[in-house]
Amino acid sequence: MYKVNKIAVVLGIGILLLFIICLIAVRQIVEPSDIIPYQTADIYHNGILVESISLGLVSETWCLTLVSENGNVNEIEIRPGEIGMLYADCPDQLCVKQGFISNSHLPITCLPNRVVITLRNTDGVQPDAVTY
Amino acid sequence: MNSKKIANLALFTTIALAVYAAESTLAPILPVPGMKLGLANIVTLVMIRNFTARDTFLVLIMRILLSTFFFGQFISLLYSLCGGLLCFAVMLMVNKLLQGHYLFLTSILGGTVHNLGQLLIAFLLTSVSGVLVYLPFLVISGILTGLFTGLCAHFAQKYLMPVISRF
Numbered sequence: 038m039y040k041v042n043k044i045a046v047v048l049g050i051g052i053l054l055l056f057i058i059c060l061i062a063v064r065q066i067v068e069p070s071d072i073i074p075y076q077t078a079d080i081y082h083n084g085i086l087v088e089s090i091s092l093g094l095v096s097e098t099w100c101l102t103l104v105s106e107n108g109n110v111n112e113i114e115i116r117p118g119e120i121g122m123l124y125a126d127c128p129d130q131l132c133v134k135q136g137f138i139s140n141s142h143l144p145i146t147c148l149p150n151r152v153v154i155t156l157r158n159t160d161g162v163q164p165d166a167v168t169y
Numbered sequence: 170m171n172s173k174k175i176a177n178l179a180l181f182t183t184i185a186l187a188v189y190a191a192e193s194t195l196a197p198i199l200p201v202p203g204m205k206l207g208l209a210n211i212v213t214l215v216m217i218r219n220f221t222a223r224d225t226f227l228v229l230i231m232r233i234l235l236s237t238f239f240f241g242q243f244i245s246l247l248y249s250l251c252g253g254l255l256c257f258a259v260m261l262m263v264n265k266l267l268q269g270h271y272l273f274l275t276s277i278l279g280g281t282v283h284n285l286g287q288l289l290i291a292f293l294l295t296s297v298s299g300v301l302v303y304l305p306f307l308v309i310s311g312i313l314t315g316l317f318t319g320l321c322a323h324f325a326q327k328y329l330m331p332v333i334s335r336f
Contacts, residue, residue, distance in 0.1 A: 045271045048263070052277055056312050062305035084296030128242065135200035144299045148202045148291055149244055155299035 066142045076140055078120045080113060081153040092118050092139065092156075109150040120154060122147065177333070178228055185212040185232040186239075193240060201303050203248070203287040204310045207280055207318055209236075210256070214276055214322035217260055218269050219330050229257055244294075251290045256283035272326075276319025281311030 080088045082103050095117045103111040111132075112124040121137030125147050132147040138156060145154040189209040197204060209232060216225040233253050237246040260279035267275060284307035291300050 041266075041268050041270055044266050045274055048267075048271075048274050048278070052274070052281075052312060055281075055308060059305035059308045059312075063309060066302060066305070079299075081295065081297045081299075084294075129197070129202070131197060131200050131202055134197075142302055143200070144297070144302065145200075146202055146291075146295070146300055146303075148248075148295070149242060151295050153295050153297040153299055155297065 076156045079155050083151045111152045181228045182231045185209045189236050201306045210318045211322045215326040248287050252283040252286040255286035272323040273319030277315035280315030284311040
């Protein structure tokens with residue numbers, strides 16, 4: 038019994054530490070100290086970078102439609118300064134409910150359709166696309 | 170396996186399935202994929218504490234397979250399987266260490282590992298390192314829901330087990 042109590046205390050303290058560390062991490066993520074407006078959005082489909090859009094350089098709203106091999110459709114709308122999932126045929130609709138993001142660390146993820154939209158800081162002035 | 174055992178195991182599977190179905194109708198709080206209450210774990214916990222690992226494994230596999238057939242797509246089978254089996258292995262080990270006491274600790278660790286397992290699969294499937302930013306959210310959610318389900322399981326099995334006829 039004594040040994041069990043010792044193990045329980047060790048586990049309990051470990052869990053508490055993990056909890057506190059994650060709380061700090063969450064606070065960092067949700068309130069980033071480096072809020073720079075108009076970042077660059079990276080759209081990944083099946084692990085491949087499909088588009089990289091500098092949100093600050095968007096002048097008018099446009100739509101990007103992604104279709105996967107088994108026919109799953111995701112519609113992404115890009116507005117000046119923000120990006121969001123307009124439509125998706127996944128069952129949970131988490132991606133659509135998230136709405137539009139402009140400077141958040143949290144990506145828009147449609148896991149069933151393997152679409153991920155992440156934001157990153159645009160360092161300096163960059164061209165949207167480069168061709169060789 | 171005698172018919173009494175089959176009936177009892179089927180009952181446990183049904184309860185887990187029903188709880189899973191009910192929970193899937195709840196609206197998500199945060200747009201983090203994989204964040205949920207995990208109430209079906211209550212059944213797994215009660216079984217881990219009071220039945221053999223083999224019986225618990227059977228019920229767990231049956232619940233995952235049936236829930237995917239009824240409520241999910243094929244892809245969710247991979248997620249559920251990975252998270253569920255990892256969670257089962259960890260809870261089995263921790264329960265053995267704690268010898269059946271402090272069920273909420275077992276549950277917390279199991280729930281957290283379950284969420285981490287699903288995040289790992291999501292990372293492997295999407296190949297985008299950005300999804301790892303969900304990690305602290307899932308750990309916190311895993312700890313809190315694990316505490317809740319652990320307490321539920323502790324009281325459920327405390328009052329339920331004397332009534333269930335052993336097979």
